[in-house]
Amino acid sequence: xxxxxxxxxxxxxxxxxxxxxxxxxxxxxxxxxxxxxxxxxxxxxxxxxxxxxxxxxxxxxxxxxxxxxxxxxxxxxxxxxxxxxxxxxxxxxxxxxxxxxxxxxxxxxxxxxxxxxxxxxxxxxxxxxxxxxxxxxxxxxxxxxxxxxxxxxxxxxxxxxxxxxxxxxxxxxxxxxxxxxxxxxxxxxxxxxxxxxxxxxxxxxxxxxxxxxxxxxxxxxxxxxxxxxxxxxxxxxxxxxxxxxxxxxxxxxxxxxxxxxxxxxxxxxxxxxxxxxxxxxxxxxxxxxxxxxxxxxxxxxxxxxxxxxxxxxxxxxxxxxxxx
Numbered sequence: 001x002x003x004x005x006x007x008x009x010x011x012x013x014x015x016x017x018x019x020x021x022x023x024x025x026x027x028x029x030x031x032x033x034x035x036x037x038x039x040x041x042x043x044x045x046x047x048x049x050x051x052x053x054x055x056x057x058x059x060x061x062x063x064x065x066x067x068x069x070x071x072x073x074x075x076x077x078x079x080x081x082x083x084x085x086x087x088x089x090x091x092x093x094x095x096x097x098x099x100x101x102x103x104x105x106x107x108x109x110x111x112x113x114x115x116x117x118x119x120x121x122x123x124x125x126x127x128x129x130x131x132x133x134x135x136x137x138x139x140x141x142x143x144x145x146x147x148x149x150x151x152x153x154x155x156x157x158x159x160x161x162x163x164x165x166x167x168x169x170x171x172x173x174x175x176x177x178x179x180x181x182x183x184x185x186x187x188x189x190x191x192x193x194x195x196x197x198x199x200x201x202x203x204x205x206x207x208x209x210x211x212x213x214x215x216x217x218x219x220x221x222x223x224x225x226x227x228x229x230x231x232x233x234x235x236x237x238x239x240x241x242x243x244x245x246x247x248x249x250x251x252x253x254x255x256x257x258x259x260x261x262x263x264x265x266x267x268x269x270x271x272x273x274x275x276x277x278x279x280x281x282x283x284x285x286x287x288x289x290x291x292x293x294x295x296x297x298x299x300x301x302x303x304x305x306x307x308x309x310x311x312x313x314x315x316x317x318x319x320x321x322x323x324x
Contacts, residue, residue: 010029010038012031012033013036014036015031015033015034015036017032017034019033020032026040028040115153119144119148119158122162122186123144123162126163126182126185127140127166129185130177130181130182130185132166132170132175132177133173136173139173140169143165143204144165147161147200147204150204156196157188160186160192160193160196161196161200162186163183163186163188163196163197164193164196164201165200166182167193167197168200168208169206171210172206172207175219176215176219177219178281179193211253213238213253213256214239214256215252217235217238217260220257220260220279220280221234221260224260224264224280226264226269227267227269230260230263230264231260233266233267234256234260234263237262237263237294237298238259240297241298250290250293253281253282254282254286254287254290255294256280257276257286257287258290259294260276261276261287261291262294262295262304265304265308266303266304291304
């Protein structure tokens, strides 16, 4: 099979061309301009079997899963006796030996590996609840391993350390999570989480980046089940007002909530300030005040007021019809 492309550091000595053809069936590199054979008898690195679907490919493959930081042994360890169902495969005379080997494997696991394994399972649970991306999970796992090696976990709960790393690194990856969300999922007190977060960030030299309102928009839009159109429009609004004095120094989560509310009503989506406040965790007064600041900064006060009155009228008519 011929494949054409530029190979790094490989050029034809006759014509100087960099366009080299690779013939995997013959193991040759051929110049596409003059036809000179540059290399022959090369080792074929492709698989030596055929597979016509994913199931057949999985059965014939001779390699395991890729290395991952989400396992304490990077995914290459062996565990004896994951469940008692395996005992049906062992003869009665070998069951005693089976249990002895299983117990010895548990004894040989170091305390560091046990701690790291429990921490990664806790990280997986928190990540599932907060919908964290996989690359962020890998980074948090690597950072926890570093904290474990430096002895920062001693005297502190694993949940608090994991929660503090989630809070710090999620900002760096522009996918911030509120501390109240992390406390609710991890079961750690807010004061303990804040204290652990400041300690871990200082010891690991984590550069904590202040969260921006635009970073909260995707998360808030998902919680509110708003359309992609409203999400894009909210980001456009925040991009336009990022240098305005009316909103400087305001809380980013409140700005994101108010901008999403304006974008939703401008797109004709019916949503109340109370619903946004309950879903995101801010007060209705905050949303109302930020809406005024944002509308004034963008110069769309009249349009926003008109849309709000239309939606209020529709909601009132619907309530009247339901009462009848």
